[in-house]
Every structure is written in structure tokens, then in C-alpha cells.
Amino acid sequence: MMKKGFAKLVVAVVLLFSLLASNSTVYADGPKVSYINKNGIVITYEDQTRLEGIGFDKEDIDNMTQEEYDENKGVYAESTSRKEVYIKTVYTYADENSVSDENAIPISTQSYELDEPTFEKDLALDKLYSSKDPIYTSRPDLAPVYSSDVKDTNDLNIPSSVVADEPNLIGISSDSPDAKNSSSDYKTLTIDIAKKSNGKYLLKSTMKWKKMPKNRGKDLYAIGYSNSDNDYARINSSVVGKQHYVAYTMTKSKSDTFTYTLADDPNTFTLSSSGVVVMQDLKNNWDNYKVAELTQSLKFDIEVDGGINTNWVTTEAGYKHRTADEGSISVSDVTVSFGGGSSGVDGSLSVTLKKDKTKYDGLYKVFWQQRR
Numbered sequence: 001m002m003k004k005g006f007a008k009l010v011v012a013v014v015l016l017f018s019l020l021a022s023n024s025t026v027y028a029d030g031p032k033v034s035y036i037n038k039n040g041i042v043i044t045y046e047d048q049t050r051l052e053g054i055g056f057d058k059e060d061i062d063n064m065t066q067e068e069y070d071e072n073k074g075v076y077a078e079s080t081s082r083k084e085v086y087i088k089t090v091y092t093y094a095d096e097n098s099v100s101d102e103n104a105i106p107i108s109t110q111s112y113e114l115d116e117p118t119f120e121k122d123l124a125l126d127k128l129y130s131s132k133d134p135i136y137t138s139r140p141d142l143a144p145v146y147s148s149d150v151k152d153t154n155d156l157n158i159p160s161s162v163v164a165d166e167p168n169l170i171g172i173s174s175d176s177p178d179a180k181n182s183s184s185d186y187k188t189l190t191i192d193i194a195k196k197s198n199g200k201y202l203l204k205s206t207m208k209w210k211k212m213p214k215n216r217g218k219d220l221y222a223i224g225y226s227n228s229d230n231d232y233a234r235i236n237s238s239v240v241g242k243q244h245y246v247a248y249t250m251t252k253s254k255s256d257t258f259t260y261t262l263a264d265d266p267n268t269f270t271l272s273s274s275g276v277v278v279m280q281d282l283k284n285n286w287d288n289y290k291v292a293e294l295t296q297s298l299k300f301d302i303e304v305d306g307g308i309n310t311n312w313v314t315t316e317a318g319y320k321h322r323t324a325d326e327g328s329i330s331v332s333d334v335t336v337s338f339g340g341g342s343s344g345v346d347g348s349l350s351v352t353l354k355k356d357k358t359k360y361d362g363l364y365k366v367f368w369q370q371r372r
Contacts, residue, residue, distance in 0.1 A: 086119035204299035205317035216282035217322035224275035224338030224349035226314035233305035241278035246293035275336035316349040324359040
């Protein structure tokens with residue numbers, strides 16, 4: 001009797017662990033099990049592998065809605081391609097005090113597309129100089145120092161590439177820190193094209209802030225595509241915008257994802273026959289929480305509409321950041337269009353505002369094409 005009871009106990013424990021494993025968020029680099037995402041959808045290992053192949057990342061899958069899942073159920077990618085750009089934007093203000101003033105309007109804005117090594121080096125230097133927190137050195141005999149006291153990189157824990165290129169942080173010319181009356185932000189912008197096994201094409205863009213923007217208002221995120229001959233029809237039920245943040249206090253962290261769809265948030269989108277704009281109110285700091293990570297995305301499917309006159313899928317993603325909270329704005333004030341881009345010729349995305357007094361910086365863009 002004791003042996004039978006023990007055997008039943010072992011079986012019960014095994015079943016319990018199996019149940020727990022099937023409902024835990026375990027990704028493809030771990031055990032091949034299913035899990036339940038944040039919207040209650042069971043994601044199998046095969047689902048995850050297939051969806052990642054189309055162009056959805058782990059965060060997308062963990063926050064995927066039922067509608068998104070159903071649209072991609074059993075669908076896989078036949079071909080994919082991606083383009084990523086690294087963008088640094090410098091804001092110049094009238095004086096030094098305006099740099100920290102959230103309501104100050106920059107007198108000029110200039111964006112630069114950098115290669116990845118230069119981008120990472122500039123970002124590391126920017127964080128080093130702008131940090132108000134102590135920079136702890138690698139030598140235990142030295143006390144913590146502040147950015148204003150830094151004279152040499154030899155004792156600092158910063159990337160070796162920065163140390164190699166800039167052995168002395170004082171007197172740097174081309175890569176010097178921002179002037180006292182200016183500040184910079186850094187972000188990466190990607191565009192993905194995936195030809196899906198159901199005959200549709202996924203257009204998806206992701207924007208990652210590598211340094212949090214000072215002003216966080218209603219930003220504009222767009223994807224345009226070449227459609228001058230009405231070659232493609234957009235699947236409006238597939239239009240989804242997302243904003244994911246991670247925030248910290250000294251002892252706690254919190255993260256969340258906001259999802260915007262045409263069905264639930266029609267006043268968040270502007271549509272045309274060749275593009276989509278989503279207006280996203282960027283998450284700001286609150287209470288003792290400071291937003292440290294911010295990622296935005298926009299995606300939708302298009303499909304061939306009758307006879308087609310091109311062998312290309314041509315698209316461009318663009319982003320306009322609000323630099324000052326001056327006047328109200330709604331999606332009715334925004335228009336989006338895409339010109340050119342057929343037969344492998346570069347096209348151009350345009351996002352325009354009707355209200356001149358609303359302050360936005362230039363449109364950062366990433367262009368890409370893929371043969372059908």
C-alpha cells in the first residue's frame with residue numbers, strides 16, 4: 001500500500017510540474033514548451049518559431065492580441081528582409097537653462113544617420129557626460145566620481161571601443177559632448193518586409209529609444225508603401241501600433257505595453273491609400289518611476305489587388321517627434337502619402353501637419369524594397 005501511495009504522489013508531482021511549465025513564459029532558447037501570453041493566448045514552441053520567422057519579436061508575441069494571432073495562425077514566412085538605421089538628433093536651445101526646461105522650444109534641430117560603431121560610441125560618451133549619478137571606477141582605491149570631474153577614461157568602466165578611440169575625454173573635437181545649450185537623443189529605426197505563405201506581405205517598423213527623449217507628447221509614427229497603380233490593398237484589421245516601456249525606481253521595476261488598433265482606437269490613426277500614421281502619447285515618468293526603456297512599433301499586411309504592375313514591395317517608415325507642447329493636435333491634422341518607388345526606384349514618404357504652431361522635428365526615415 002505504501003508503494004502504491006508513493007507512486008501516485010510521484011505521478012501527481014510530475015503532472016503539477018508539467019502544468020506549471022505549460023503556463024510559464026519559456027522562449028525558444030529554453031525548453032520546447034507552450035506558454036500563455038499576456039492576453040491569454042496559448043503560444044506553442046512551433047507558434048513562437050513561426051511568428052519570429054515572420055518578423056515578430058518576443059515582446060510582440062508576448063503581447064499579441066487574439067486578432068493578430070488569428071491572422072497569422074498557421075502562416076509562415078516565405079522570404080524576409082530588414083533595414084535598420086541609427087539616428088542621432090541634436091537640439092539647440094537659446095541658452096543653457098532651456099536644455100532642462102521641458103517647455104523650452106529648440107531654435108534648431110539636426111538629425112544624423114550614423115553607422116553602428118559611431119552611434120554606440122557617441123551614445124556612450126553622451127551618457128557619460130550627461131549622467132548626474134556617480135560613475136563608479138574600476139579601481140577600489142578611488143572614490144566614485146561625477147561626470148563633471150572626469151578627465152581620463154583609464155579608471156572608468158566604459159566600453160573599450162570608446163577608450164580606444166578617445167583616450168582622453170577632454171578637448172575632443174568631432175565627438176565632443178553637446179554644447180551647454182544643446183542636447184541629443186538617440187534611436188534606432190527598422191523596417192521589415194515579410195512575404196507570408198498566405199500571399200500577404202507584412203510591413204513592420206520598430207523604433208527603439210536608446211536615450212529617453214526630454215519631451216514626451218503625441219509623436220507620429222508612419223509606414224508608407226508604393227501604390228500609385230493601386231497594386232496593393234491594405235488589410236485594415238491587421239493595422240496595429242504598440243508602445244512598450246520599462247520603468248524603474250530605486251527598488252522596483254514596472255513594464256507595460258499599450259496596443260492601438262483601428263477597431264478600438266480609430267481616433268489614433270490617419271490612413272491613406274499608400275500609408276498609415278499612428279499617434280502615440282509617449283509614456284512619461286510618474287511618481288518615483290523613471291522610464292528607462294521605450295520601444296514603439298507599427299505594422300500591417302498588404303495583399304496584391306487584382307492585376308499588378310510591379311515586381312517590388314517598396315516601403316518606408318518614418319517618425320516625427322514632438323519637441324514642445326505648444327497647441328493641441330489630433331489625427332485629423334495629419335496627412336500621409338508615398339510617392340514613387342515602383343520597379344525598384346526609390347520612393348518618398350511624406351507626413352504633413354496642418355497646424356504650423358505644433359512643434360515637431362524632421363521626419364526620420366528608413367527606406368527598403370523587396371522583390372515579390
